[in-house]
Amino acid sequence: MPPRPMPFLSAALAALLLAAGCAATGAPATAADGARAGVQAIDPPSSPEWTHDMARFxxxxxxxxxxxxxxxxxxxxxxxxxxxxxxxxPGRPVLNRGFGGSHVRDAVHYADEVAIRYRPSRILLYAGDNDTMDGRGPQQVLADFQAFVARVHQDLPGTPIAFIAIKPSPSRIHLLEVQRASNALVRDWAARTPDVDYIDVFTPMLGADGRPRPELFVGDALHMNADGYALWRDIIAPYLR
Known part of the structure; x- marks a missing residue:
């Protein structure tokens, strides 16, 4: 089954995407911009493989x-x-709908399958790691996250959504400043946006030397070990109370 194409955007979703673009670029919105936003979709999914994950879910x-x-x-x-x-x-009805290798925009394309269909009490999204690795910049990460929020709130207004910060890792230390900039844009936007939060796992995963803490990772220096997940658990738990 080929990837499900994005439909034309509703007026509300188009307006938020337009605002996302203006926030990312600093450009003022115009009537022509609004007209274009109404017929443009975000970039296609990053891989056709996600259809297999959706079938698995x-x-x-x-x-x-x-x-x-x-x-x-x-x-x-x-x-x-x-x-x-x-x-x-424990005691929280959590549901794991992660699909490895995905970008933020993939969560937008498959928002129905990974989130909306469940009528969740809240959603936590971790993405952006692969985006920055594949050359997508901070403004694109922000715009794609804003599109995800818009897509969810189009069907489920008021649902709390949190962006788990892009984590620093030893294998991608060359992307540290891009990750930091991406996180900062999302953090600042979340701070002024209702029902959106930013959860900072980036800072606690850095050592006193400002580099990723290697003891939090498995041998590939990218994915986390039990200590890494324990750190995330302790940071995220207060948000779920």
Whole structure:
């Protein structure tokens, strides 16, 4: 099955995407900009492989129906590999809908499959790591996250959404400043946007030398070990109370 194309944007979603572009570029909005926003979709999915993940989620739902109004975690491999998610947040109806290797824009394209269909009580998104690795800059990360928020709030207004900061890792230390800039743009936008939060895992994962803490990672120096996930658990837990 080919990737599901994005439909034309509603007026509300187009307006938010237009605002995202203006916030990222500093350019004032014009009537022509608004007209263009109404017919333009975001970039296509980063890979056709995500259709397999969506089919897997549907099969899992059929075999073991998810809880009502779960806390949905979605995004790339740092979520997908979080195998202790339920244990780390006991008493919370958490649902893991991570699909490894994904970009922020993939969460927009598949928002129905990974989040909206569950009518979640809140959504936590971890993405941007692969985006910056593949050359997408801070303004694009922000715009794509804004598009994700717009897509969810189009169907589920008022649903709390949090962006888990792009983590620093030893294998991608050359991207540290791009990650920092991306996080800062999202943090600042979230601070002035209702029902949107920014969760800072970036700063605690740096050592006193300003470099990623190697003891938080497995051998590939990219994905986290149990200590890394324990750190994330402690940072995220207050947000879920």
């Amino acid at each position: 549907a099969a899992e739902d059929a075999a073991d129906p998810p809880p009502a109004h779960p806390v949905v975690f979605t995004g790339s491999s740092s979520v997908r590999l979080w195998t202790t998610l339920a244990e780390d947040f």
